[in-house]
Amino acid sequence: xxxxxxxxxxxxxxxxxxxxxxxxxxxxxxxxxxxxxxxxxxxxxxxxxxxxxxxxxxxxxxxxxxxxxxxxxxxxxxxxxxxxxxxxxxxxxxxxxxxxxxxxxxxxx
Numbered sequence: 001x002x003x004x005x006x007x008x009x010x011x012x013x014x015x016x017x018x019x020x021x022x023x024x025x026x027x028x029x030x031x032x033x034x035x036x037x038x039x040x041x042x043x044x045x046x047x048x049x050x051x052x053x054x055x056x057x058x059x060x061x062x063x064x065x066x067x068x069x070x071x072x073x074x075x076x077x078x079x080x081x082x083x084x085x086x087x088x089x090x091x092x093x094x095x096x097x098x099x100x101x102x103x104x105x106x107x108x109x
Contacts (some may be wrong), residue, residue, distance in 0.1 A: 003077035016064055016104035023080075024065060026088045026096035027052065047089030052077035057105075066102040 022099075029035055037043055039052070041059035053062065053076035061073045065084070077085045084103065088096060 006080065009029045016106055018102065018104050020082065020103060022065075022082050022084045023098065023099050024068070024084050024086055024101050025079075025098045026086050026091075026093055026095060028088050029090055031093075032108045041074045041076075043072075043074040045074065045087045047087055047091070050087035052085040053081070053089075054081045056081050063104040064104040064106050070106060086090075 008056075035044075037045075039050060043050065048068070049071055051065075051073055053072045053073050054077065057063070057073045059073055059076075062074065063071050065071055065086075068086070071086065075085070075087070077083070079085065086096075
């Protein structure tokens with residue numbers, strides 16, 4: 001079982017493209033107008049999956065963020081290009097530990 005998991009991780013890692021280290025911040029429903037709104041890409045935001053980026057990444061791109069896992073670019077933000085904003089649902093922004101994390105492109109949708 002462990003060997004299968006290790007193999008799957010190796011295959012996933014080999015298909016990802018490292019794009020750099022980014023500051024990962026957070027935003028929540030209170031900044032977007034509650035649950036009943038759509039992102040810049042036309043998605044309903046999903047906590048801990050929806051991210052906002054600059055136009056460096058196309059809407060729909062699947063990213064892997066170190067210590068967070070897979071996320072999808074569904075929104076846009078007005079911040080530096082080395083910044084990614086993670087939607088955290090109703091969790092308070094103050095609970096988010098903003099830090100720099102390695103980011104990879106998994107695939108473009």
